[in-house]
Amino acid sequence: TFCQKCAVTSDKCPVDNAKLTVVVNNIAVAEQIGELFVHCKFGCRVVNGVGKSGTYEVDPQGCPFTVKLNTRKEHEENCDYRPVHCPNNPSCLPLLKMNLEAHLRECEHIKCPHSKYGCQFAGNQEAYHSHLTACRFEGLKEFLQQTDDRFHELQFSMAQKDQEIGFLRSMLGKLSERLEQHEKSIELKFDVLDENQSKLGEELMEFRRDTSMLSDELSHINARLNMGVLGSYDPQQIFKCKGTFVGHQGPVWCLCVYPTGDLLFSGSSDKTIKVWDTCTNYKCQKTLEGHDGIVLALCIQGNKLYSGSADCTIIVWDIQTLHKVNTIRAHDNPVCTLVSSSNTLFTGSLKAIKVWDIVGTELKPRQELTGLNHWVRALVASQNYLYSGSYQTIKIWDIRTLECVHVLQTSGGSVYSIAVTSHHIVCGTYENLIHVWDIETKEQMRTLTGHVGTVYALAVISTPDQTKVFSASYDRSLRVWSMDNMICTQTLLRHQGSVTALAVSRGRLFSGAVDSTVKVHTTRTRTRTRTHTRTHTHTCVQKCAVC
Incomplete structure (x- = not known):
């Protein structure tokens, strides 16, 4: 112990x-x-x-x-x-x-019992008893006591409320923690869902692309059969990739061919314009530098090359010397497209088209065409008319009076490309569609489908026998359309990225893409040989397999 x-x-x-x-x-x-x-x-x-x-x-x-x-x-x-x-x-x-x-x-120092209410009395016991008879608080003591009791009750109630508030705060904290945990869990699940949805979207896009390719092949086969029956099919009109221009460090957004066909100009996100030899070695002859933004548009008039850029300027280049001769601040927004007619240059930007008179190396502003509802990404000048594309609208302007003479309503979002043939007006839209109108009646004839992405560019090759329209798309493909029967006769899948620009010259087709390359496509040149085991006359009824 x-x-x-x-x-x-x-x-x-x-x-x-x-x-x-x-x-x-x-x-x-x-x-x-x-x-x-x-x-x-x-x-x-x-x-x-x-x-x-x-x-x-x-x-x-x-x-x-x-x-x-x-x-x-x-x-x-x-x-x-x-x-x-x-x-x-x-x-x-x-x-x-x-x-x-x-x-x-x-x-x-005896204090009045009501000192807590403000009475200042202090004295001995005898004075204390005398004070109570005269103290003004004495008559109110019951009321003051009740007030005190009520005050203490309120204090007690307040203390209880404080405890309840503290408890609720602790519960709220716990609920907040649980809510945060649930939010994190939901975010993770959404991330997984988004990832799965993205994968499914990519797989669906691939499936659509494959389906489209198969459909094109079937259409191509049918076209061959139909054309063969009609006697108009020519296998020499099948386009093949002949060469590739490599040198840009970013996506190619625009192409332009010199009228003689020996020089090709390409504009890119690397802010440069490259000059290519299209006749011999397909090599870059020179790189033109001067823009501070993406080169979005190219146009040739006479011996001058005009380039439009995201830096809102137009640069004038001398094609003979390949030097910059002038820079013009053209728009308040990127210059999306350029086209020329005679000595007039048209430039497209956000909700505006500007008309410039070409005077030597100078551009003199003549007029601004307004009333456009969105970006003007496509301009084509044909004969006496200017065709402009914006959101679900094509406007046709008289080049001489600069008045809008007709409006075509489209579907499929913004118009990204326009082509004009001798009989048709063709436009490519944001939502995969190609619309065709009769150039005389302005009535819509057909909507061509098959692409699974934005139709960025259109180009035309016309011969006395037939007219072909080429379309370039976000889905990395080029399509060849016969305007005689409005069917796709060939699909070219040669680029590794979206095809954004087209140009034609001397029967050759040039295509620029997001994969930073430019490719040249020509018709295949091969000779067919037929071996007949019978001799036929115009009255032959029984035909061999070749016929």
Whole structure:
């Protein structure tokens, strides 16, 4: 058995250092100790002196009683020798409990019981009783007490509300954490869903492209059969890729061929224009630099090359020297398209077409054509008319008067490309469609389908026998359309990216694409040989397999 100090402050036995597991009170010993008599602490005083620190002795002026240890606390709480303070004023001298009553009769600091409401009275007991009869708060004490009680009730209610608010805040915190966890979980699921949807979209696009290719092949076969029956099919009109121009460091957005056909110009996202030899080695002859933005449009008039760019300018180049001769700030927005007619240049941008007079190396602004609803991405000048394409609209302008003489309504979003033949107006749209109108009646004849992406460019090759329209699309393909029967006779899939630009010259087709290359396509030149095992006349009825 040990004292409480030794047992509680150590986890080992003071005797043998064994680990203490359970420590309990020794009731028998505690009762024996509790019966011992001790002096009241108010009857003892600290011994002052060298070597006597912390020792006590009996104070003859203190409490004379000795009490059992068990009753010591009860005695000391009621001991007459216990020091107390005046309840009226803490600055009064310390007192013994036995003297407190006499002190209160003489204390000059007795406060009015209504001091908490603002009464300033302080005096002795006699003055206190006299004050109560005249105190203005005494008559209101019941009301003040009720107010106090109500105030305490409100405080208690407020404390309860504070606890409830604290609880609700903790619950709200937990709910916020759970909500955040759910949001993160949902975001992850949405990410997975988006990824799966993207994969499905790509697979669907590939499936559509493959389906389109198969459909084209079937159409091509049918066209061959039909043309063979009609006697108009010529296998030499099948276009083949003959060469590739490599050198740009970004997507090719526009092409233009010099009238003699020996030079090809290409504009790119790398802000340059490259000049290619189209007759011998297909190599770059020169790189023209000057724009601060993507080169979006090219046009040739006489011996001058005009280039439009996303930097909102037009640069004039001398084709003989291949040097820049002028720069014109043309629009407030990118110059999307250029076309020339005689000595007039037309430029297309956001909701505007500007008309410029070509005077040497200068461009003199003549007029601005307005009333357009969106970007003007396509311009074609044919005979005396200018054709402009914007959002689901083609406007036909008289070049001489610059008045709009006709409006064609389209579908499929913005018009990205226009081609004009001797009999048709053709346009390619954002939503994969190619619309065809009769050039005389302006009535829509057909909508050609097959592409699975924006139709960026159209080009025409006409011969006395037939007219072919070429279409270039986001789906990386080129399509050849016979305008005699409005069917696709061939599909070329030679580029690794979207085909964005076309140009024709001397029966050759040039195509530029996002894969940074330009390709040249020509008709195949091969001779068919037929071996007949019979001799035929015009009256032959039974035909061989060749016929």
